[in-house]
Amino acid sequence: MSTDNGGRDRSDHTTDGADGASWEEDWEDDYGPAIRATCRQIKLWREGAGLTQQELGDAIGYSLGMVSAVERARRLPHPDFLAKADRILGADGKLAAMKKDVEEARYPKKVRDLAKLESEAVELGAYANHNMHGLLQTEEYTRALFEMRLPPYGEDEIDRQVAARMARQEIFGRRPAALLTFVQEEVTLRRPIGGRMVLRRQLEHLLEVGQLRNVEIQVMPTDRVKHAGMAGELRVLKIKDGTTVGYSEAQLTSRLVSDPREVQILEMRYGMIRAQALPPRESLAFIEKLLGEMT
Known part of the structure; x- marks a missing residue:
């Protein structure tokens, strides 16, 4: 959200048409800290379980590249990713609980x-x-x-x-x-x-x-x-x-x-x-x- 010369709020993009000023993902805003914390937790739980990125990917049905990108906060983890990782890593719902925030950050x-x-x-x-x-x-x-x-x-x-x-x-x-x-x-x-x-x-x-x-x-x-x-x-x-x-x-x-x-x-x-x-x-x-x- 930006501001015009009169001090009023302006958004940088349209919302109901199909147009927009950018075509890049923009979750790196108020959701950024929460997303990065989630991604760090995935890495910590994986390391605690003694699994490599490849082994976690094989277990939950995602590629090595995807697991790596998620842990580096380059990609948002899909809710399915979180649910499966939670189960495989024995996180007892701690990773799955983050699904709502991550899903909202996709928008x-x-x-x-x-x-x-x-x-x-x-x-x-x-x-x-x-x-x-x-x-x-x-x-x-x-x-x-x-x-x-x-x-x-x-x-x-x-x-x-x-x-x-x-x-x-x-x-x-x-x-x-x-x-x-x-x-x-x-x-x-x-x-x-x-x-x-x-x-x-x-x-x-x-x-x-x-x-x-x-x-x-x-x-x-x-x-x-x-x-x-x-x-x-x-x-x-x-x-x-x-x-x-x-x-x-x-x-x-x-x-x-x-x-x-x-x-x-x-x-x-x-x-x-x-x-x-x-x-x-x-x-x-x-x-x-x-x-x-x-x-």
Whole structure:
């Protein structure tokens, strides 16, 4: 997270599109000390058991190179790696207990920050204009977005980014439930990201999510003469401590908005966007109509 000239927080990467300023792993942040400590513990337990790296790798089904990279904190240990090493080395759960922190560290920091913000929200409103909002995406739709990214991601990084986005969708099952409202541009419902079948399943998913009592999905028709969202995507989150923040994205950058005057502008725009879009019931009917046209 960096800061703009006005002192406000800025993120270095986007979160819901498939773009970003870097394609390298970024767990070397607040999780760095915990990860390095975990890797040192693996080495200490292995040496205490009198095993070589090769012998440990053979016992748990990982290569010598992987064991070496993990012990040097060059690679994050997979939860399966930790569970098997714990059992073989007789660590009595001490290594396996680190699975949660290590798994969270796999997700890009920008996604962890956003997921934390979403987890604290009692109300979230989002307007998306170029693809489905990340919280509404199916896994295959998300994967298609990251496969289109330029510069291209490797397969491991695509898996990592997809898993991180899917993990954020835990917000739908949270209790007490947050109020979640979304406005999607009509074009996002027609653009066949990943192909027609991927889009079809994505539209079906929207209909399912739209039935949840704490979720409202609206469609912004392309033929609207007046449109309050022409400045781009935006998000407004009301946090349980009573504060409200905004979030906006553009090419290579995303920005957390905390200045009350700017937050007020985003709230006003989002309110107008919702008023100009189709009501929730008509929006679901519109999505059903699009599905019918695809058969």
